[in-house]
Amino acid sequence: MTAKATTRKKLNNPFLEGVRDGLPIALGYFAVAFSLGIMAKKAGLTPFEGFLASFLTNASAGENAGFLVIREDSGLAVMALMTLVASARYFLMACSLSQRFDPKMPFYHRLLIGFDLTDEIFGAQIARPGNVCPAYTYGLFVLPLIGWSSGTALGIVTGNALPANIVSALSVALYGMFIAIVVPPAKKDKVVAGTVIVSLLLSFALSRLPVVSELSEGVRILILTVVISAGAALLFPIKEGDAHE
Amino acid sequence: MNKMLYILVMAGTTYLIRVLPLTLIRKKIKNRFIRSFLYYVPYVTLTVMTFPAIMDATANPIAGLVSLVVGIVLALLNVGLFPVAVSCCAVVFVLEMIL
Numbered sequence: 001m002t003a004k005a006t007t008r009k010k011l012n013n014p015f016l017e018g019v020r021d022g023l024p025i026a027l028g029y030f031a032v033a034f035s036l037g038i039m040a041k042k043a044g045l046t047p048f049e050g051f052l053a054s055f056l057t058n059a060s061a062g063e064n065a066g067f068l069v070i071r072e073d074s075g076l077a078v079m080a081l082m083t084l085v086a087s088a089r090y091f092l093m094a095c096s097l098s099q100r101f102d103p104k105m106p107f108y109h110r111l112l113i114g115f116d117l118t119d120e121i122f123g124a125q126i127a128r129p130g131n132v133c134p135a136y137t138y139g140l141f142v143l144p145l146i147g148w149s150s151g152t153a154l155g156i157v158t159g160n161a162l163p164a165n166i167v168s169a170l171s172v173a174l175y176g177m178f179i180a181i182v183v184p185p186a187k188k189d190k191v192v193a194g195t196v197i198v199s200l201l202l203s204f205a206l207s208r209l210p211v212v213s214e215l216s217e218g219v220r221i222l223i224l225t226v227v228i229s230a231g232a233a234l235l236f237p238i239k240e241g242d243a244h245e
Numbered sequence: 246m247n248k249m250l251y252i253l254v255m256a257g258t259t260y261l262i263r264v265l266p267l268t269l270i271r272k273k274i275k276n277r278f279i280r281s282f283l284y285y286v287p288y289v290t291l292t293v294m295t296f297p298a299i300m301d302a303t304a305n306p307i308a309g310l311v312s313l314v315v316g317i318v319l320a321l322l323n324v325g326l327f328p329v330a331v332s333c334c335a336v337v338f339v340l341e342m343i344l
């Protein structure tokens with residue numbers, strides 16, 4: 001590794017740049033989707049149904065909850081509600097991302113970019129300086145969509161065929177990516193750094209404390225995100241006229 | 246009930262959650278609190294999703310914890326997204342053979 005290497009080089013073609021940055025996301029997705037496929041199998045989904053569910057939904061916690069609803073055949077209203085709770089954080093991410101659109105960007109891009117706004121793809125878009133570039137985002141979609149939906153289908157077909165140590169190692173790829181997204185801005189902005197440290201502590205505490213640890217992971221993430229971000233915003237509002245955030 | 250209907254409701258609800266803010270918020274938000282809030286959201290949400298989940302994702306929690314620390318150190322050195330992700334996987338793979 002060279003000390004000079006920047007976090008992410010810009011290529012001349014934003015679409016290809018997106019495809020490149022989508023590769024680690026796709027690898028992580030493949031591993032996670034594989035275990036999601038095992039959930040889908042328990043819900044009685046065929047590989048094609050699993051593929052379709054993942055291709056259209058693109059949400060790990062949401063699909064996990066959704067497959068549970070299918071398995072228990074709890075009805076469409078419960079499905080909508082569970083999805084809403086498990087995936088509510090995307091609402092916040094979408095609000096945040098809306099601030100990074102060029103107001104002159106054609107409207108249909110908003111409809112398309114919303115199709116695959118996942119944690120990781122959101123993170124990659126946010127990490128790229130300036131306004132969101134639709135071509136970059138579409139490039140970003142390609143490999144993760146394939147990895148996510150084919151991983152689910154393959155999980156249904158093969159069950160637990162991958163060795164456990166490979167699954168274990170692959171499953172941290174996603175988190176490694178999150179770390180690489182969060183740390184560089186935290187290095188530059190002390191308030192972000194402090195917010196991240198508080199997030200680490202509270203997240204750990206809430207996952208281990210009695211009662212609150214009973215909450216589903218999706219709900220816990222939602223509560224922590226709202227409370228900590230609001231606290232940081234009250235105590236350390238960003239400077240007026242900050243062009244990009 | 247038909248599984249396809251379930252899948253469509255799941256996909257449709259998720260799409261609306263994502264696309265409503267993207268399409269309804271067409272201007273730059275002026276309110277300073279909301280702008281600050283939205284500025285912090287991605288960092289907080291990615292952090293709370295990573296930890297402590299990274300310790301539950303691996304067969305051995307210590308391997309997950311060490312990969313978190315290694316990931317942070319490498320990210321501080323600005324080595325890039327993919328190398329950090331691969332290094333975290335490698336750390337877990339190696340540690341779980343030893344531990």
